Amino acid sequence: MAITNPSVATLAVPLHVLQARRIRRFYIMLTVFFVVVQLVWIGTPILMAVLWSLVNPDYPWSFPNLFPTHLAPAPWIYVFKYTNIIRALKTSYSVAPFAVALSFLFSLPTAYVLGRKNIPGKKIFNLIVLLPIIMPGMVVALFLSRVFTALHLSQTFFGLVLAHTLMGLPYMIRVLTTSFQTIPQDVIDAAENLGAGTFVKIRDVFLPMVRPGLLAGMIFAFTTSIEEFNLTFVIGTPTFETIPTILYSFMGYNFIRTNAAVVALVMMTPNIIMLFIVERFLKSDYLSASLGKM
Amino acid sequence: MSNLRIVNLTKRFDDVVAVDKINLDVAEAEFVTLLGPSGCGKTTTLRTVAGFYQSDEGEIWFGDRLMNNVPPNKRLASMCFQSYALFPHMNVLENISFGLRMRKVPLAEQKKRISEVVSMVDLEGLEKRKPGQLSGGQQQRVALARAIVTQPDILLFDEPLSNLDAKLRVQVRVEIREMQKRLGITTIYVTHDQDEALAISDRIVVMNQGCIEQIGDPHSIYLHPQTSFVAGFIGLANIFEGRVVSKDNNRLVVDAPFGRISILDEDSLAATGGIIRFSWRPEDMVVSSPDAPNAIQATILHSIFMGRATDLFIDAAGQRMRAVTGNATKYEDGSAIVLGIDEKSIRILRQ
Amino acid sequence: MKDDSITPIHYVMLLPGVGFIILFLGSSIFLTVAQSFGLFSITGHSRFTLDNWKVIAAQESLDSVFFSLKMGILSSIGTVLFTFPVALFLRKGGAGKGFLGSLIKIPLFIPALVAAFLIVNLISYHGIVNELLMKLGLLKEPLRMLNDKFGWGVIVIQIWKNLPFVLLILMASLASVRDDTVDAARNLGAGTWQVLFKIYIPLTMPGILVSMILMFIKAFGDFPITSIAGPPYPSSIAFRMHATATLYQEWDQAAVLGVIIIGSALFVIWAYSRLADLVKGGE
Numbered sequence: 001m002a003i004t005n006p007s008v009a010t011l012a013v014p015l016h017v018l019q020a021r022r023i024r025r026f027y028i029m030l031t032v033f034f035v036v037v038q039l040v041w042i043g044t045p046i047l048m049a050v051l052w053s054l055v056n057p058d059y060p061w062s063f064p065n066l067f068p069t070h071l072a073p074a075p076w077i078y079v080f081k082y083t084n085i086i087r088a089l090k091t092s093y094s095v096a097p098f099a100v101a102l103s104f105l106f107s108l109p110t111a112y113v114l115g116r117k118n119i120p121g122k123k124i125f126n127l128i129v130l131l132p133i134i135m136p137g138m139v140v141a142l143f144l145s146r147v148f149t150a151l152h153l154s155q156t157f158f159g160l161v162l163a164h165t166l167m168g169l170p171y172m173i174r175v176l177t178t179s180f181q182t183i184p185q186d187v188i189d190a191a192e193n194l195g196a197g198t199f200v201k202i203r204d205v206f207l208p209m210v211r212p213g214l215l216a217g218m219i220f221a222f223t224t225s226i227e228e229f230n231l232t233f234v235i236g237t238p239t240f241e242t243i244p245t246i247l248y249s250f251m252g253y254n255f256i257r258t259n260a261a262v263v264a265l266v267m268m269t270p271n272i273i274m275l276f277i278v279e280r281f282l283k284s285d286y287l288s289a290s291l292g293k294m
Numbered sequence: 295m296s297n298l299r300i301v302n303l304t305k306r307f308d309d310v311v312a313v314d315k316i317n318l319d320v321a322e323a324e325f326v327t328l329l330g331p332s333g334c335g336k337t338t339t340l341r342t343v344a345g346f347y348q349s350d351e352g353e354i355w356f357g358d359r360l361m362n363n364v365p366p367n368k369r370l371a372s373m374c375f376q377s378y379a380l381f382p383h384m385n386v387l388e389n390i391s392f393g394l395r396m397r398k399v400p401l402a403e404q405k406k407r408i409s410e411v412v413s414m415v416d417l418e419g420l421e422k423r424k425p426g427q428l429s430g431g432q433q434q435r436v437a438l439a440r441a442i443v444t445q446p447d448i449l450l451f452d453e454p455l456s457n458l459d460a461k462l463r464v465q466v467r468v469e470i471r472e473m474q475k476r477l478g479i480t481t482i483y484v485t486h487d488q489d490e491a492l493a494i495s496d497r498i499v500v501m502n503q504g505c506i507e508q509i510g511d512p513h514s515i516y517l518h519p520q521t522s523f524v525a526g527f528i529g530l531a532n533i534f535e536g537r538v539v540s541k542d543n544n545r546l547v548v549d550a551p552f553g554r555i556s557i558l559d560e561d562s563l564a565a566t567g568g569i570i571r572f573s574w575r576p577e578d579m580v581v582s583s584p585d586a587p588n589a590i591q592a593t594i595l596h597s598i599f600m601g602r603a604t605d606l607f608i609d610a611a612g613q614r615m616r617a618v619t620g621n622a623t624k625y626e627d628g629s630a631i632v633l634g635i636d637e638k639s640i641r642i643l644r645q
Numbered sequence: 646m647k648d649d650s651i652t653p654i655h656y657v658m659l660l661p662g663v664g665f666i667i668l669f670l671g672s673s674i675f676l677t678v679a680q681s682f683g684l685f686s687i688t689g690h691s692r693f694t695l696d697n698w699k700v701i702a703a704q705e706s707l708d709s710v711f712f713s714l715k716m717g718i719l720s721s722i723g724t725v726l727f728t729f730p731v732a733l734f735l736r737k738g739g740a741g742k743g744f745l746g747s748l749i750k751i752p753l754f755i756p757a758l759v760a761a762f763l764i765v766n767l768i769s770y771h772g773i774v775n776e777l778l779m780k781l782g783l784l785k786e787p788l789r790m791l792n793d794k795f796g797w798g799v800i801v802i803q804i805w806k807n808l809p810f811v812l813l814i815l816m817a818s819l820a821s822v823r824d825d826t827v828d829a830a831r832n833l834g835a836g837t838w839q840v841l842f843k844i845y846i847p848l849t850m851p852g853i854l855v856s857m858i859l860m861f862i863k864a865f866g867d868f869p870i871t872s873i874a875g876p877p878y879p880s881s882i883a884f885r886m887h888a889t890a891t892l893y894q895e896w897d898q899a900a901v902l903g904v905i906i907i908g909s910a911l912f913v914i915w916a917y918s919r920l921a922d923l924v925k926g927g928e
Contacts, residue, residue, distance in 0.1 A: 019363050020348045031745065034734065038748045045763035045805075048773055052766060110662025113655045120651075125663050131670050133859070136866025136910055138883035139903040142890055143680070144673040166669050173662050227756035229869050234887075244869075247758045251873050257766070264759045271754040275747075344832060367831040379829035383847045392843075396834030444833060 046268075052261035075258035085263060088246040095157070095242070096225040099164035103221045104214070106165070107172040112206070114173070115180025129173045132166055137230040145234040155239040163231040168221030175220065179213030180206070219278055223271060243267045296357030296447045297322045298343070298480055303352035305338050312338040314504040315352070323478040325471065327491040330501035331527070336484045339501075340450055343482060345369045356447050367396070372441035373450040376457065378433045380425040386436050387421040393444035411443040414473065431462050438470065442477060449474065451483040455490065463487075467494050488528050492516060500524050522643045525573040532615045533573040533643070541566045545637065548572070552610040555588055557640045564642060571643045574635050577603070579617035582634030589634045590615075597625040608633070674907065680900035700889075700898040701905065708879035710905065716796055716881070717865030717913070720803040721857040724811050727804060729853075732815040733845065753809035760806040761870045765791060768798060791874055798874040803864050811856040818852025819845070854921045861917075862910045882906055 054071040079085050113119055114126065132140070144163065145154055153159035183206070191205050229244040237245055247267060250260040298320040305313040313335040320326045328336035341347050343354055345366030354361045361369055372393065380389050390411065394404045412418055415435040425433055434454060441449060454470070455463045471494040474481050485491055491498050492512045500507040500515060500523070508515060508524045519525035522533050536550035546557045546564055557572060564570045582589050592610035599622075606617045608631065617633050625631070679685045683694035700706055735746055752760060768774050768790040775787035791798040822845060830844050846853070871881035880888070882902060890899035 030734075034731075035745050035748065038745060041805075042748060042751050044773070045760075045767050048766045049763050106661035106665055108661075109658035110660075113658045117651060117655055119655055119659070125659065128663055128666055132666060134862060134910065134914075135670065135674070136862055136883065136906045138866060138868040138887060139677060139906050140670060140673050142887060142899065143676045143903060144669060146676055146896075147669070147672045162669070166666065169662060169666055223754060223756075227758075229756075229758060233869075244756060244758045247762065248869055248873075251758075251762060251765070260762050261766070264762045268755050268759050271756065272751065275751060275754040344828075346828060346831075365831075366828075367834050367836055371832070373829070373832045375825050375829055377823070377825050379823070379825035381826060381830070381844065392830070392835075393833035396830075396836075396839060440829075440833070 049261045049264050049268075052257055053265055055258050075262050079259050079262040083246070083259065084241050085243075085246060085266065088241040088243050089266070091160075091236075091240050092226055092242040092244075095160050095164055096222050098161045099168055099225040100218050100221045102161065102165040103168040103172040104218065107169060107176050107217070111173050111176030111210075112180050115177040116183075126177075130170050133170045138234075141230040141234040144231065148235055154235055157240070160232060160236050160240060163235055164225040164228055167228055167231065168224050171220035171224060172217040175213045175217035176210055179210035183209050216278070219274060223274065226267075226271070296359075296480065297324075298448055298482070299353075299355040300339070300343070301353045301355065303339065303342060303354070304350050305335075305342055305347055306350050311504050313342070316504075316506060318499060318506070318509070320480055320482065322480055325474055325481045325483065325494065325496045327483045327485060327495040327498050328501055329485060329488060329491040329498050329527075330507075331486060333503070334501040335504040336486075336499075336501050337452060340373075340452055340482060340484045343448065344371050344373050344450055370444070370446045371448040371450055372444050372446040373452060374437050374441050374454045376453040378425075378437040378454075378457075380433055380436055380440075382425055385422050385424050386417060386428070389425070389436055390440045390443055393440060397444065407443050407445070411439045414442075415439045430458055431466070434458060434466065438473075442473070442479070446479065449479045449481040451481065451485075453485055455485075456487075463490070470494070492528070500527065502527075517641075519573065519641055520644050522571055522573065522645065525641065525643055530576045530616055530618075531573040532576060533571065534613070535569055535571045538564050538566050538568050538570060546570075550613075552590060552613040552615070555590075555635075555640070556637045557642065558637045559642060561642075563644075571645070572640050573643055574640045576605075576616040577618040577620075578639040579615075579619070579633045579635050581619060581621070582632050584632050586632075586634050588637055589632050591630065591632055594625050594627060594629050594631050596627055599624070606631070677900050677903040677907065680897050681904045683897055686897055697897040697901045700895075700901050705879065706882075706885065706902065709882040709885045710909075712796065712875075712879045713865050713867075713871075713882040713906075714909070716799055716803070716867070716871065716875075717861040717909075719800050720807075720864035721860035723800060724804050724807050724860050725815075725853055725856055728808055728811045728815055728856075731808075732812055732819055733841075735812075735816060736819050749812060750809045752806050753813075755806070757806055758869055758873075761802050761873050764802045764805055765798070765874055768801065792876055794876050796871075796875055799864075799867075799871050802870055802874055803860070803867075807860055807863070811860065814852050814856050815849065818849040822848045850921045854917055858914050858917050861913050865909060865913070866906050 051071075053075050054073060055075060110129075114122065114129075119125070141163075144166075148154040148159050148163075153162065187209070188201065188205060191201055196204065226242075227244060228242075229248065232240070232242050233245050233248070236242065241249075243263065243266065247260065247263045250256065250263055298318075300316055300318040300320075303313055303316040304311065316335070316339060318326070328339060330336050338347065342349050345361070345364065345368075349362065356369070356371070381392065384392070387408070390408055391404055394407065399407075412421065415438055417432065417435055417439060420428065420432060425436070428436065434457075437454065451470070455466055458466060467490055483491075483495065492515070495512060497509060497511050498515045499509045502523050508520050510518070515524065516528055519528060519531070522531075525531040525533055534550050534552070536548040536555070538546050539549050539554070540547045541559070541564070544559045544562065546559050548555050548557055548570065579590075584591065590610045592608040592615065594606055595609050595614075596607040598605040598607075603618050603620050604623070604625065606619065606625065608615050608617060676685060681697055683697060684691050701710075731749065755763070766772055770787050770789060770791065772791075774790070775784065778784040779787065790801070826848075827840060827844055830840050835843065866883050867881055868883040868887065872884050875881060879885075883906060886899045886902035886906065889895050889902060
């Protein structure tokens with residue numbers, strides 16, 4: 001056992017140890033740097049929106065002030081009282097659940113086949129599933145609206161739900177396919193061996209084992225529906241307004257920054273809450289894996 | 295080519311000491327194996343030599359150059375990985391030439407070395423294939439070729455054969471050793487397989503929980519284990535403790551749990567009255583008679599006929615032992631047997 | 646043994662998911678192509694004609710196409726360039742990296758339009774960025790970053806919004822690069838840049854490719870962001886298509902523009918794949 005004499009020890013710290021410490025410190029500083037940059041990159045836009053939503057109309061915030069001089073909840077009151085935001089909120093949050101439910105129901109059998117069976121043409125089917133994401137949105141929206149008009153689905157709630165389902169299906173199918181793929185055949189065989197019929201297999205083996213993927217898919221489909229603009233704009237307006245379309249209208253000719261800020265925050269907050277739910281309760285590797293598998 | 299000196303190497307991961315003040319000198323062109331169970335620190339030591347880990351204390355010398363601050367890509371210590379770690383997107387030729395390209399070896403020289411190495415490891419005809427199109431054995435040879443073509447100062451092996459089937463393992467380990475002898479590169483080889491270590495090493499370093507238990511050539515390690523760990527880890531061993539009753543020159547008489555036994559203490563490790571720990575190999579026991587020296591009366595618990603030998607699990611005065619006899623006698627469970635052990639074949643252990 | 650038998654039932658099971666998509670997406674695309682050639686026209690006078698295609702020759706159309714192409718290419722390359730280093734950095738875990746990861750993912754959950762507004766706010770003529778730079782004395786006059794002729798505002802928004810999405814894809818791709826492989830490269834003498842170009846990039850090409858394709862199509866075919874933050878002229882090709890249909894009621898001509906957008910998307914997918922093969926094959 002070496003006897004360490006403190007003063008001698010500090011003098012005798014070898015160069016390579018000092019250099020190793022320096023490298024470690026560098027990495028820590030780099031991480032801190034990235035975090036600070038990110039905080040500014042993400043935080044500043046959000047902060048600005050919050051500030052703008054609280055500008056007192058009697059004290060307009062403009063150059064040369066770096067910050068608004070007076071804060072007031074006035075814009076929030078105005079937007080909620082005098083605009084259609086409540087109607088838009090209602091529409092957004094009632095279309096979404098239906099779209100998610102439909103996506104789920106339609107995806108389940110398809111994902112089962114794509115995930116567990118070697119059906120000929122699987123590659124093509126997998127590509128078709130991704131098409132709604134790949135195809136440019138406004139083109140699909142514009143001409144789908146013609147199809148809907150012919151089917152008397154234009155300007156209807158049901159039409160909106162169908163359109164949002166179309167956009168949610170790719171995510172739901174991909175995530176559920178991956179989930180189905182990972183169920184070990186042994187587990188299914190064991191269930192059959194112990195007497196499980198089809199219904200029991202679905203209820204007690206398949207559904208529970210795809211639950212984590214299901215949750216991820218539902219969140220994707222839900223946020224996709226809430227954010228969906230192109231289809232809603234063409235098929236729903238003017239009968240239906242959702243949060244994205246109302247925000248768009250606030251950014252057009254009558255660009256009142258304060259109103260737009262309020263709507264933006266209203267639109268953003270539930271999503272951020274959902275982000276924390278996802279990060280906390282889902283493995284985010286799962287998210288990236290399912291996205292990566294695209 | 296250079297020799298390797300590891301001085302007082304210590305490496306910690308959080309509060310676990312993976313490698314604890316290791317000292318090892320490897321001579322030029324020597325083949326040294328680090329042997330031990332998982333977690334003993336052998337792989338950590340190897341990776342520190344390669345430069346993937348920074349030592350917390352201690353030094354690594356390649357010849358007369360201190361390597362502690364040299365990054366892994368500047369050390370000439372080519373490594374053969376357990377998983378082969380071939381570049382999946384490059385073919386065999388590109389994999390093998392990678393190290394030469396990185397070190398900017400002139401093209402003519404590259405060509406020469408590559409064709410030599412390809413014939414040495416018998417990969418002719420496979421140059422354009424990608425790793426995914428090769429068998430496990432072929433992949434292993436590419437990994438080997440890739441390492442030796444760079445003519446490194448030190449050659450490192452991280453359990454290179456564990457992913458091969460048993461028959462191939464025995465064949466390839468001999469090929470690796472012969473190649474190393476021919477090229478004369480200083481080599482460190484990590485394995486947990488003691489047969490492998492005994493078969494091909496110049497010296498074996500037995501490691502346990504971050505420390506070196508014993509260093510020696512295969513004969514010494516097997517025939518003269520110095521600690522109970524080494525005795526138990528290499529081959530089979532019957533390990534017991536007993537008090538030294540008398541000592542006459544170097545002959546000890548020891549009171550063991552199964553009876554009296556005499557041990558030849560050539561290195562004078564024990565004194566009368568002291569407690570010693572000792573061991574012997576099952577295969578050193580022979581069928582004996584009750585009046586022979588070091589006769590042990592025992593009951594056969596279980597016998598396993600293995601063809602060229604019989605493995606006997608016996609009980610002597612309540613102590614479990616194992617013996618391996620070379621004859622083809624059929625033994626009955628529960629029958630009595632007398633076995634003897636030569637006093638020269640018993641090893642005194644240090645701890 | 647897996648029961649791999651395929652029965653007609655399985656095809657029926659594909660119907661709800663795949664069938665739904667084929668039905669609605671297919672009919673939309675079919676209509677786009679058909680109307681561009683004058684069939685199924687809403688005017689009622691359907692006949693096969695190439696007249697509608699003359700609309701491409703119009704200067705405005707060409708300007709829109711080139712502008713959108715520019716947006717698509719710059720957005721896709723820009724985002725990947727920004728994101729790849731971050732993905733590499735986050736590859737190894739560590740203190741603070743978990744928090745950093747969550748922080749970076751926030752724009753993923755911010756809808757595109759909201760993102761547009763947030764950034765518009767920041768970079769507008771009297772926005773905080775200009776104010777700050779002027780207060781610090783770095784600028785005499787505010788920079789026109791919004792609604793500017795080149796389209797920088799749009800590009801910034803696209804990068805801000807899509808960075809986490811691309812990050813997830815790249816991180817998944819990077820995860821498939823085994824540590825052993827990187828160690829082997831360094832062991833054989835590869836320095837940091839060489840490891841990047843000879844190991845990381847070739848092996849993550851699929852992920853890079855997918856990101857660039859998706860980003861290009863999003864940015865090229867974008868409607869709302871470009872109309873909010875883009876220059877007054879030219880408009881994005883999607884905007885032009887929409888206006889041609891709904892404002893001028895020239896659906897057939899709009900269909901032509903639609904076909905161009907879809908065609909470009911398909912072309913880009915093909916082109917980027919060729920590029921990826923080139924990079925991979927060049928090893």
